[in-house]
Amino acid sequence: MSYGKNAKKLAKFVPLTGLAQAALMDARVVEAGKSKIAPVLKQRTLKTLTRAVGVGLHSGQRVEITLRPAQPDTGIVFRRVDLPEPVDIPVSTLAVTDTRMASTISSGNAKVHTVEHLMSACAGLGVDNLYVDITAEEVPILDGSASSFVFLLQSAGIVFQEAPRRFIRLLKPVEVRQGQGDTEKWARLEPYHGYRLSFEIDFSHPAVDSTGQRVLFDMSVDSYSKDIARARTFGFTKDVEMMRANGLALGGGLDNAIVMDDYKVLNAGGLRYDDEFVKHKILDAMGDLYLVGKPLLASYSAFRSGHALNNLLLRELLNHPDAWDVVTFDDEKKAPKGFAQMAHAW
Numbered sequence: 001m002s003y004g005k006n007a008k009k010l011a012k013f014v015p016l017t018g019l020a021q022a023a024l025m026d027a028r029v030v031e032a033g034k035s036k037i038a039p040v041l042k043q044r045t046l047k048t049l050t051r052a053v054g055v056g057l058h059s060g061q062r063v064e065i066t067l068r069p070a071q072p073d074t075g076i077v078f079r080r081v082d083l084p085e086p087v088d089i090p091v092s093t094l095a096v097t098d099t100r101m102a103s104t105i106s107s108g109n110a111k112v113h114t115v116e117h118l119m120s121a122c123a124g125l126g127v128d129n130l131y132v133d134i135t136a137e138e139v140p141i142l143d144g145s146a147s148s149f150v151f152l153l154q155s156a157g158i159v160f161q162e163a164p165r166r167f168i169r170l171l172k173p174v175e176v177r178q179g180q181g182d183t184e185k186w187a188r189l190e191p192y193h194g195y196r197l198s199f200e201i202d203f204s205h206p207a208v209d210s211t212g213q214r215v216l217f218d219m220s221v222d223s224y225s226k227d228i229a230r231a232r233t234f235g236f237t238k239d240v241e242m243m244r245a246n247g248l249a250l251g252g253g254l255d256n257a258i259v260m261d262d263y264k265v266l267n268a269g270g271l272r273y274d275d276e277f278v279k280h281k282i283l284d285a286m287g288d289l290y291l292v293g294k295p296l297l298a299s300y301s302a303f304r305s306g307h308a309l310n311n312l313l314l315r316e317l318l319n320h321p322d323a324w325d326v327v328t329f330d331d332e333k334k335a336p337k338g339f340a341q342m343a344h345a346w
């Protein structure tokens with residue numbers, strides 16, 4: 001479906017740019033308590049808290065996370081509870097301070113590494129508001145995918161809140177590009193009435209060549225929990241030695257990553273999906289993009305992108321205020337289809 005066909009319908013949505021409109025929005029949020037906003041268009045948080053213990057992929061450090069409910073419009077806030085004074089790190093595009101190997105967010109000297117898989121699960125399940133108490137500086141890798149986080153969030157239960165979800169809606173395409181020829185990579189966001197991601201990788205490795213190099217995921221027709229969340233992170237044995245020498249991948253192994261030598265996958269159980277590699281890139285991109293702080297109404301496409309380029313894309317978006325606005329929906333029929341289906345995913 002083209003954006004143009006929806007232009008008429010979209011005109012009735014509530015555009016929210018500028019302070020005056022933000023003030024109007026606050027009035028709407030208060031009203032929402034009594035209004036008949038369809039549940040699929042309301043913000044969501046957890047019903048109760050839940051905990052997990054694991055190790056950081058890169059640090060190898062033991063870490064405990066506690067996921068807790070948060071008030072409407074809190075967003076997702078990581079809290080370093082191991083520091084002498086707890087430090088809150090709300091997710092945002094500009095809070096991303098390091099994108100080597102993983103996405104790191106910071107506030108002052110306090111950091112949290114490898115936030116992307118947990119953020120991806122929140123994006124996939126539509127969790128808007130959440131506190132993540134964490135006892136070290138890296139999110140546990142668990143099984144290397146987002147499925148453990150999906151399980152945690154679903155076990156705690158997801159509840160609707162009396163405030164409308166606010167979406168960042170693309171109005172114009174935004175793109176970032178780097179390199180040329182063999183090193184070319186790019187990522188793009190375009191207007192789309194829903195949320196769709198298309199990713200292409202270009203790895204010359206027998207285990208990767210034999211599987212898909214490109215995947216398209218659309219919230220309106222595909223299931224995040226089934227189709228994307230189980231895809232694990234991956235690495236090559238030849239890189240592991242170099243990474244460990246640099247203090248990385250210290251917690252990595254066959255139980256939390258797909259590991260390949262020059263010829264094949266070394267994990268005894270093989271792959272979870274034929275195209276698990278590129279699906280993990282979609283999983284990562286969903287987590288990286290959700291660091292913008294709100295769900296996107298957009299079509300994302302990327303070639304060889306990664307954490308760094310995904311964050312650059314968000315910065316490019318924020319640098320072009322004419323390329324997006326913030327909208328809410330008070331009529332389920334006008335909401336993007338995929339977001340309505342998410343309500344039934346759990």
Ligand SMILES: [Zn+2]
Nearest residue numbers: 116233280284
């Ligand atoms: Zn990843």
